[in-house]
Amino acid sequence: MAGSGVAQLREPSAALIRVEDLVVDFPLPGRRKVHAVSGVSFDVYPGETLGLVGESGCGKSTTGRAVLQLPRPTSGKVIFDQVDLTKLGGEELRQKRTELQVIFQDPISSLYPRRTVSDLVTEPLSIWGIGTRSEREDRARAMLAEVNMDYDAVGWRRPYEFSIGQCQRISIARALMLNPRLVVCDEPVSALDVSVQAQIINLLQDMKRRHGLTLVFISHDLSVVKNVSDRVMVMFLGKVCEVASADRLYTEPAHPYTRALMLASIGASKALVGGGGVKMMPNPETDAEKQTEMPSSITPPSGCRYRTRCPHAEKICAEVEPVTRRVGDDHYVACHFPIGAPLSEDARQLAADGGGAGSAAGRAGG
Amino acid sequence: MGARRRVREVRPTDGPLLEVEDLRTYFETRRGLVKAVDGVSFELIAGRTLAIVGESGSGKTVLSRSVMGLLPQRNVTREGRVRFAGLDLVGAPEHELRELWGDQIAMVFQDPVTSLNPVVRIGRQITESLRHHVGMSRSEARAAATALLRSVGIAEPEQRLRWYPHQFSGGMCQRIVIASAIACGPQLLLADEPTTGLDVTVAAQILDLLQRLQHERQMSMILVSHDLGLVAGRSDDIIVMYAGKVVEKAPTATLLSDTRMPYTEALLRSAPRLTDGSHRRLPTIPGAPPDPSDYPAGCRFASRCAYAQPRCAEEEPPLRPGAVPEHTYACWYPVGTPHGAEALELNRAGGAVG
Incomplete structure (x- = not known):
């Protein structure tokens, strides 16, 4: 999980914005660097809202800003309306920027x-x-x-x-x-009270409809993201975990991290949820996230970056980085042992060789 | 911690651990008298968790500070009665309060990073209250701090005691704040927005931790939050505040299933939920809370209320009992009653509500 890959990308000519293999590093003293975003790919169709979710430090804001070339990414392509923004010079980019706007968290x-x-x-x-x-x-x-x-x-x-x-x-x-076409909303309602939050969310939806906007909506709040988004991308430590349509992601989360995020926010409002729609019954044995700190983005774990916290992690997760692959209709996941979906090619290979993935195979099947 | 020497022993009483009666806290400002807390009464039974919920400016934070006596000295009027384990806290001299703070009543503030002293090692910050209140020696305190850090889920506690706050993440800092708050084994823990600003997964861990500690130590807890959804699964009773007043008070399950006050209903509805489909239009509360230095006559929520009738703007509704005796609410046209339904219908027909 928490891997690279481009399986989630759709038809290039139809996308308003297409980000390929985006990498953003921030240098530190002593040749070290913060790997803020490492190989993220996604696209957004015109009129669509893509939600970016994850904890602080997962690179969701950096991704949003790299789309606007604020600052320019270390590598990768940001193709807006068939033009690669990373290749544009200063003045050309300035011209183009009128079509891209941003709304920040602290107004x-x-x-x-x-x-x-x-x-x-x-x-x-x-x-x-x-x-x-x-x-x-x-x-x-x-x-x-x-x-x-x-x-x-x-x-x-x-x-x-x-x-x-x-x-x-x-x-x-x-x-x-300036009549922008793409608006990046970076946690626009996180600082607001619930009642005001509802007003602003409704307003954004109205404005989107009225002005034909395409939105990239960044938030750590899963229920807010679900409300506004058509498609959602879950990120962890600079990598993509899962991409799916909003309704599908929330009914059938395949990535253990997505599930952990959802359980955390359902746990918070257990009494309000009542179960309908979301097929989630917490299982204390398989859902216990390892209570470790967020791994460092300076020295990220090998293989899958989520493995140090993942309850399903096996040996292969430390060795082979999972890439995104299709597990359902408009549903992509980067994980060797996704929930309710077949194992990754690498994990299957290992299981066939009699490796350590056997027990996990049984679990994923059950 | 058998060999504890308490400076003051608070005897357990039969009644509620905390009784607040008609508490008023006013601030004199240039804009006039700000009535942040305006006649609030509640009780907290030992071992239970009470949640105080409301929007920003509803007075919930001032209420929790007023209960503790943590208010500025000047330009503040604090009236009413606060009894904690039989002791009257309003009017108690500060040296007596100091004996209670940290020992019997502890507080966890919203921002964990600023509530720790940045230039003092966390070991000393955690052991400060143990040394002061319990009179532990340095080595005893160190051992206790190690155990505390472990109990709040911090690995390698011996080494971490020597760290400074900036070396920890926000969630870890909040764990440390909690560790120092529970160090002396307080009977009451006040947590003011303990998870605001933390990530969902971390927030869930912190709330689980508080719940576990409360259970293990049989503490009472007051959980202040703006998020009704957050406290719903984690409290025994809920108080909903609006414009300095309690507008509804009930056991958590009753409050959620038998909501009476339109404000509570509106708060519950305006939060997006995971179970709703995407792009659902969120019901909002029109308008803004009233000016705390100039409250309108009658019900303070009336101008924003979907149920409001002429009477609401004239007469202030008193808190009255609901179906169960622990449930009280302040509304003339409560939700879920024929009276309320009629009022809502009347407003809808008149086009006042969309």
Whole structure:
């Protein structure tokens, strides 16, 4: 699990964004480096929402930012609308960036505190010299109205005068001023209360529909991701674990890590869930994640990066890195011993040779 | 820990461990008097877990600090009664409170990284209360700290005692904070948003840990959170707060199955759930909480409530009992009653609710 592979990629010509074998390393003193993202591939069709889930440090934000070339990835391709962004020069990239926008987690710190809302929201247009001052204001008025804010009442105010939910609305309005095609939402609701969170999620869905947006939605909250996404990619320590359609991933998680994540959030709201829809009964014997720390992204484990925490890990997991492969309709997993799906080719080979995978084979079958 | 010398022995009482009666906590600010906690009463039976739930600004954090007596000295009015194991905490001199803090009542704060001193080795931070309250020697305290670290699931505790907080992850820091909170074997543990800011898997581990420790040590616990879903599986009783007041209070199962207060219902509904299909439109609560220095007359939730009728804006609903005696709620048109259904129908017909 937690492997590389490109099985989850679909028709290249139909994708709005296609990321191939993305690698992002951050250098450390002494020739060491942080392997933040190591060989991640995915694509997003126009109008689709891809959810990226995982714990902190799994590389989901770095992946989202590498798509925007913030910073440029170490290697790999980011093909947006048939153009590889990693190959573009500074000015060409700047031109292209108008079509790619981002919404950050902390709306208060992502809005410059000394500017008025009017300045903040019209700035993208001013930079590109679009329209006259009054045209820009009209556009800001219309966009703020779409996020349920009144330009005449809020335009002259500054960010600190607003609640965190209102600041997030302003950020959304600003991100959409240039009619982007792809918006990367990096934990946009994580800092919000449940009631405000619901408002912002609904707003994002409305805006997506109205403006024909394609979204990459990053969050550590599985239920939020399920609500907004068409497809979900689960990441662990810079690798892909599982990719599937949202409903399928949650009813039939194949990767042990996906299951562990879901059990953690179901455990949190056991009383509210009641079981319907999600086929998950915790099994204390097979579900006990090894209570170890998140492995280091400076010296990641060999083979599958999840193996040090995985309850199903066998010898082969330390030796051979699993690659993504298809286990169902639009369902891809990178694991030697997935839940409710056949073993990987490598694990099967080993089992046939009478290796250590025998017991796991029995378990996966049962 | 047989040879413990307690500075003060708190006798167990027959009644509830903690009784809070009509507690009010007001802050004088430039905007006026902020009524953060405005007449809150509850009891906590020994060995149980009470969850306090509400949005930001509902007063839940101030309530937990007010119960403990951890408030600034100036510009604060604190009235009402807080009795802990027979001791009156409101008006108690600080030196008496100091004997209780960390010893009988301990607190775990939201941000584990800032609640540890960054330049002091964690071993000393954990043993501080043991040395102070129990009067342990250095080596006794060291042994106790090792055992504590092990009990909160930190491997190689002997070496880790010499580490500084920055060498640990957020989840590990929270374990260390918990270890130091339970060091003296408190009777009451207050946990204020103990898992906010932690990852789901880590949060689940921390809550499991708290539950286990509570069980093993027969502690009582107050769990403060904005997430009703999170505390639902982990508490015996729940208090829902809105605008400084308790609006509903019930045993957890009753609160979830027999919700009466429209605010509780709205909170439950607005969280996305794993069991719902994707792209489900989330029900939201319109508007924003009222200004804490200028509450409206009548029910404070009325302007955002789907059930609200003219009476709600005029008369403040008192807390009244539900089907079981432990269940109380403050609403004129409660959810799940003919009265409430009628009110909702009336509002729907009038187009007030979408």
